[in-house]
Amino acid sequence: MPLVLATDAQKAQRDTVTHAAWGSPLSVAQYQEREARLRAHPWCREGMNTWLWVADDGAVLASCETFHTDSFLRGADGTFTQGDSYAIASVFTEDHLRGRGHATRLMDGVAAELERVAPRPHSVVLFSDVGAPLYRRSGYVDVPAWDWHLDASEVPEGRPVDGGLQETDVAAALARMQRPQAPFYLWPSAAQVDWHLERERVYAELLARPRPQTCGAVVGDSTALWSMVARYGDLVVLMLDARDAADAAALLTEARRVAHRAGLQRVVWWEEPATAPLVAGVPGAVRVQRDGSLPMLRPLRAGLPPALEVPFPRALWV
Numbered sequence: 001m002p003l004v005l006a007t008d009a010q011k012a013q014r015d016t017v018t019h020a021a022w023g024s025p026l027s028v029a030q031y032q033e034r035e036a037r038l039r040a041h042p043w044c045r046e047g048m049n050t051w052l053w054v055a056d057d058g059a060v061l062a063s064c065e066t067f068h069t070d071s072f073l074r075g076a077d078g079t080f081t082q083g084d085s086y087a088i089a090s091v092f093t094e095d096h097l098r099g100r101g102h103a104t105r106l107m108d109g110v111a112a113e114l115e116r117v118a119p120r121p122h123s124v125v126l127f128s129d130v131g132a133p134l135y136r137r138s139g140y141v142d143v144p145a146w147d148w149h150l151d152a153s154e155v156p157e158g159r160p161v162d163g164g165l166q167e168t169d170v171a172a173a174l175a176r177m178q179r180p181q182a183p184f185y186l187w188p189s190a191a192q193v194d195w196h197l198e199r200e201r202v203y204a205e206l207l208a209r210p211r212p213q214t215c216g217a218v219v220g221d222s223t224a225l226w227s228m229v230a231r232y233g234d235l236v237v238l239m240l241d242a243r244d245a246a247d248a249a250a251l252l253t254e255a256r257r258v259a260h261r262a263g264l265q266r267v268v269w270w271e272e273p274a275t276a277p278l279v280a281g282v283p284g285a286v287r288v289q290r291d292g293s294l295p296m297l298r299p300l301r302a303g304l305p306p307a308l309e310v311p312f313p314r315a316l317w318v
């Protein structure tokens, strides 16, 4: 079979070619350091694989990565069963090999393999930067994606939050969050959220820039988690559990302040249907169609609800 798991040496070799797609503004050496650090992170050690689609002579034709994520499916009796979902990232074919179906065959092969090996198969998700058609061929269904942008600003007015969150608070923050009222959802572990913070740490070091003072905040029963995407000057809201419009406003206003103090330009929240009406009333929040990172879902079993009913918080992005 031409689908194989990459060895450590093959992963490192792949980094030198994928730098062209995802390396900027890092040098090749910095990008290799980023990749090595991320692969050494506990979330990746638990459930990350690099897949290669290889020719008969062993030459690599295309590659991608998969990350394990817990997911929950509501049964007929209303209770949720935990299962295995996977996020696909870094689908890559070298320039001179493109347009010959290698990425499509890789995507088909990986999904078939996950169907076979997943102990409790649920789904595969990806966040496409090349539109939907390529991945639709392999059974993925795209979901319209909207973002809310807020300028980073000191914002003197508004109700203060009850407190900011630090890295050591992530597990407790996730535990206090209300799970989505959806028939199927993916839910990040504390390690998965910390992987976003590891990206933040890596970029802060490599680009020699300050990190945000907090990685989230709480107000009343509401909670937000966020991280810096230094390359774009964004503070991205990874998870938002706002119980009412006033709490949404307090949390996002705090995010604007934290972003401003870290020298970032804006706060970005990935719209989720249940929370959108609350964010719509937040002063300064502007809704825009997302450019890239289009969520797409492929079931690994029968009986999953349509992709449109699945929430995709930014924490699930890989």
Ligand SMILES: CC(C)(COP(=O)(O)OP(=O)(O)OC[C@H]1O[C@@H](n2cnc3c(N)ncnc32)[C@H](O)[C@@H]1OP(=O)(O)O)[C@@H](O)C(=O)NCCC(=O)NCCS
Pocket (backbone or CB within 6 Å): 021, 062, 090, 091, 092, 093, 094, 097, 098, 099, 100, 101, 102, 103, 104, 105, 127, 128, 129, 130, 131, 134
């Ligand atoms: C996207 C990519 C993996 C496709 O690899 P490939 O082996 O050429 O893929 P396939 O031959 O199976 O399919 C090619 C199709 O993808 C489409 N595609 C490739 N790049 C695209 C882009 N930037 N935007 C839209 N469609 C794109 C091609 O138009 C082609 O469609 P067609 O067959 O209808 O003409 C490759 O172009 C690549 O590595 N790009 C840089 C990294 C990247 O952007 N990866 C995707 C991240 S989500």
